[in-house]
Amino acid sequence: MRHGIVLSSRVRLARNYEDIPFDAAQRPEYAAMCVNRTTTALKSAKLGEGFDLLRLREMSEVSRTAMAESRLISRDLLRTPDTAAVLIRVDDALTIMMNEDDHLRIQAIRPELDLTGAAQACFQVDDALSRQAVFAFDEQLGYLTACPTNTGTGMRASLLMHLPMLTRGKQMGDVGQLVAKVGLNIRGVYGEGSEALGNIYQISNQVTLGRTEQELISAVTAVGVQLCDMETALRDKAMKDGRVALEDVVFRAWGTLLHARLMPLNEFYQHWSNIRLGAALGLLKLPLTLADALLDQVQDAHLRVYADEPLEGVQLDECRATRIRELIRLGGE
Amino acid sequence: MAENENSFMLCEECQVNEACYTISVMMGGQVTQRHLCADCMAKMNMSIATGNVKHLLSAILTAITGAEAPAADEPREDVICERCQTTLSQFTKSGRLGCPACYKAFQEQLTPMLQQIHGRVQHAGRKPLNTEAAQRQRFRHEELMRQMEQAVAVEDFETAAMLRDQLRALAEKEGED
Numbered sequence: 086m087r088h089g090i091v092l093s094s095r096v097r098l099a100r101n102y103e104d105i106p107f108d109a110a111q112r113p114e115y116a117a118m119c120v121n122r123t124t125t126a127l128k129s130a131k132l133g134e135g136f137d138l139l140r141l142r143e144m145s146e147v148s149r150t151a152m153a154e155s156r157l158i159s160r161d162l163l164r165t166p167d168t169a170a171v172l173i174r175v176d177d178a179l180t181i182m183m184n185e186d187d188h189l190r191i192q193a194i195r196p197e198l199d200l201t202g203a204a205q206a207c208f209q210v211d212d213a214l215s216r217q218a219v220f221a222f223d224e225q226l227g228y229l230t231a232c233p234t235n236t237g238t239g240m241r242a243s244l245l246m247h248l249p250m251l252t253r254g255k256q257m258g259d260v261g262q263l264v265a266k267v268g269l270n271i272r273g274v275y276g277e278g279s280e281a282l283g284n285i286y287q288i289s290n291q292v293t294l295g296r297t298e299q300e301l302i303s304a305v306t307a308v309g310v311q312l313c314d315m316e317t318a319l320r321d322k323a324m325k326d327g328r329v330a331l332e333d334v335v336f337r338a339w340g341t342l343l344h345a346r347l348m349p350l351n352e353f354y355q356h357w358s359n360i361r362l363g364a365a366l367g368l369l370k371l372p373l374t375l376a377d378a379l380l381d382q383v384q385d386a387h388l389r390v391y392a393d394e395p396l397e398g399v400q401l402d403e404c405r406a407t408r409i410r411e412l413i414r415l416g417g418e
Numbered sequence: 419m420a421e422n423e424n425s426f427m428l429c430e431e432c433q434v435n436e437a438c439y440t441i442s443v444m445m446g447g448q449v450t451q452r453h454l455c456a457d458c459m460a461k462m463n464m465s466i467a468t469g470n471v472k473h474l475l476s477a478i479l480t481a482i483t484g485a486e487a488p489a490a491d492e493p494r495e496d497v498i499c500e501r502c503q504t505t506l507s508q509f510t511k512s513g514r515l516g517c518p519a520c521y522k523a524f525q526e527q528l529t530p531m532l533q534q535i536h537g538r539v540q541h542a543g544r545k546p547l548n549t550e551a552a553q554r555q556r557f558r559h560e561e562l563m564r565q566m567e568q569a570v571a572v573e574d575f576e577t578a579a580m581l582r583d584q585l586r587a588l589a590e591k592e593g594e595d
């Protein structure tokens with residue numbers, strides 16, 4: 086059941102070179118050093134294979150924004166396009182972002198609940214690089230980062246979770262308290278402020294210093310599992326006590342996505358949440374992988390890349406509606 | 419979490435919503451309580467998670483040092499990092515340190531801040547693999563490369579060949595590790 090609730094697991098490590106100021110992103114000469122050193126170190130460690138080096142300034146704005154929409158790079162990396170670069174291994178969504186807030190952000194994403202797998206992928210890169218280069222590290226404070234909130238392990242482990250029933254049951258307030266109590270953080274992924282469009286949440290460790298990577302991963306995983314259990318209990322109950330009402334919500338959303346001709350993004354999230362719930366409960370014949378791919382593919386920059394046109398406003402909504410039908414049709418074959 | 423049914427307390431941050439969270443803040447060496455609403459608590463959590471802690475950090479640091487936010491025109495003795503020239507007041511304003519040496523330079527102010535953020539100030543976890551020996555070897559490699567390029571530039575090929583052999587030997591030694 087859990088696999089219907091956790092979309093993906095992500096681990097990110099912040100690392101800095103000892104002899105370069107933290108704000109290399111603002112200083113082209115240092116930024117170039119970071120990129121060269123990382124690329125060379127990766128090659129010397131015989132880990133370079135499969136990685137592509139992308140410099141953000143050599144990419145179009147829409148294609149780099151599309152990468153951020155797919156979470157392969159962070160939104161923050163887009164702020165310094167002149168100096169930022171990324172080493173990316175597309176096969177397993179492994180990226181080394183360079184010249185963000187820290188010199189390096191090593192990031193791995195795994196489908197479903199697998200923080201350990203994501204962490205191991207990051208550690209492999211971390212070990213390879215730290216054999217070749219000297220990272221800013223202190224025996225007492227651990228890895229030194231530009232911002233004191235990342236000091237220590239420099240690690241952020243996060244789960245992307247779909248929690249429609251907990252949201253509908255107005256239980257997210259309780260969830261927030263539960264999560265904060267164990268030193269974790271929860272927030273909506275899409276939308277402004279405290280919104281959580283699509284009922285998608287990210288839980289992650291807030292503390293990075295004084296706990297081992299393993300402890301942090303266990304804590305996030307444990308809370309993730311607990312939220313899965315809470316969400317599952319509500320889903321089971323709804324299937325037992327109000328199946329028709331639930332099916333009605335799911336199939337109305339399905340019908341809308343299949344037939345709408347204009348689909349604003351905010352409205353899309355609402356329907357998406359319902360069809361993904363339907364897919365996870367087996368009410369809809371829709372593979373979860375397709376549902377999750379849909380989430381990235383209908384974002385603005387993805388649509389602009391796909392249409393190869395600078396779409397705006399209602400053009401975006403039209404393209405989105407078309408793209409949704411197309412992807413569902415393709416996936417259904 | 420404060421759950422006093424009788425008293426309605428306003429959030430100290432926005433002064434609008436009812437405060438339902440209580441956090442402890444070091445204030446002039448003493449722990450004092452701050453009362454926040456769910457929204458402001460969420461904002462604070464989010465700013466920590468996204469690393470956008472400008473406001474939060476300066477709030478905490480101001481609280482820790484027990485100092486009023488210094489007026490812009492008021493000259494104060496500032497701590498400076500010798501290596502990158504970042505000052506303590508720049509750090510409190512931006513929330514970002516300038517270089518690894520800043521951690522030592524601002525240690526006095528940073529330690530309570532790290533304690534406040536993380537609850538602990540002793541690292542547990544992974545360490546870099548690079549040992550000092552490996553570091554020395556790398557510097558030696560870079561130095562030999564530099565000398566060899568120089569030798570080639572002045573067409574002193576005898577020296578260049580000698581340096582090349584030394585580099586090879588070094589590379590083989592590296593391979594054994």
Ligand SMILES: [Zn+2]
Binds near residue numbers: 429431434456457459
């Ligand atoms: Zn408030």
Ligand SMILES: [Zn+2]
Binds near residue numbers: 500502
């Ligand atoms: Zn410094």
